[in-house]
Amino acid sequence: MAGKGGATPSTYSPSPTTQKTKSLSFGNDEVLRPDDREWHQCRPAFFQIGVVAAAAGSAYADFGSTKVIVSVFGPRESKKAMMYSDIGRLNCNVSYTNFATPVRGQAYDLGSDHKEFSSMLHKALEGATILETFPKTTVDVFALVLESGGSDLPVVISCASLALADAGIMMYDLVTSVSVSCLGKNLVLDPTLEEESYQDGSLILTCMPSRDEVTQLTITGEWSTPKINEGMKICTDACSKFSQIMKSCLKGLDSALEEEDSNVD
């Protein structure tokens, strides 16, 4: 094992490999998750709207240690170079702060994840936004991940739909998104960064709960059909719960902001 010395980084970095010993506990059904949640329990969610004064609409969301801020600007006139379009455009951009990840700037080192996220965010939102209501114009959706603590994309999507609603952009319904990770035999709802780092597969479901419509679904890893069934069921249940919290946030009901018990079982 002496040869391994060259591969380990010379400075300390809290990389997932250093925590790998914990992964052994996931095979056991009785063991709870690192943050003492049940398998099908979300992290406590918090939403707030109108956090950026300059934006037409904005929202902040935190799910455990995942913290995201989304601002919506516009609708404003589309750039001259763009072709005429009788429906509006959504321009989505997801970026990470340098301090979002355990190692500084890591989000950008590990491939172009954020670019992929931008297009996923766009696909998730375009089906829910009534683009016909702002022809020839563009709405900018800028998402910034302040802290990446796992399930970043689902949090960004939910937060962005809240920001769109805050900006008064017409939508069919709020868009909520949740992911489940497949860890061995278990399905884990709303995984943390640590759980995501040794997941066998993931399923991200984005839906409009009141219409019972899935706007985006992404599956990676190997899944059997019953497992997909189960995963989708867990996600849609969690999504409808989140939409309740988001709606009460829009209405300004503080009492319902904090969700502690989102156990699906």
Added chain:
Amino acid sequence: MVGLSIGEKHFIQGGIAQDLRSDGRKRLTTRPIYVETGVISQANGSARVRMGATDVIASVKAELGRPNALQPDKGKVVVNVDCSPTAAPMFEGRGGEELSAELSVALQCCLLGGKSGSGAGIDLSSLVVVEGKICWDLYIDGLVVSSDGNLLDALGAAIKAALSNTGIPKVNVAAGASGDEQPEVDVSDEEFLQFDTSRVPVIVTLTKVGRHYIVDATSEEESQMSSAVSISINRQGHICGLTKRGGAGLDPSIILDMISVAKTVSEQLINTLDSHIAAAEAGEEES
């Protein structure tokens, strides 16, 4: 994009509703598929796949590199898709970038599975030569030569064919290197290791037009779609990846229905593809 008159649009939509598409196919019939392997001599493996007027080339190049410090026991695979402006004028300049990125991400997700590597079509640990020091980097490049719909499925098939055509040179590691030194290697020009492609999935895209969905859509049919779901399925019938395109929402039960239909279609596709690949390989050896 495809310019269609209102009449043509109705014709396509009406045909799909009646289970008779404009080229005479049924909703769940694919176009005949043609496979050619070894089309690029510079690459370690390559294939060209044609489905109707859709024409794609995939090439696999293997280079020796260093494994990632976080995953010392795994090789690296990079998937990149290029949409050539020769296929369509809209791919010129940055026009094809978005589509290229979308296709690359979808293929990467299908081939590499989850973060722990389970369900991966390509076994990354088989690419390691010396743990933590030397591994093979596989560069998989897809090129869209001509586009008439269903690019993702065609690229998936081409990559599967290219991988089965791939020979990885045998590497002899010189003994005696110790500690942090990079060991010396000798890459053989004669001995090649065949790549195991039995786990590489195929991709089936179901395009929803109106209330029905179709496989292997042409670009005219794709212009009428409300949404499309691409599902990659391996030989065991397990789902290895799923992505959705198109804005319109879908009912969860429809997605599950699509998955089961995709499974049946994929069985046929895997068999056809395997026999075509075998025939192409045999034809190449003869010539």
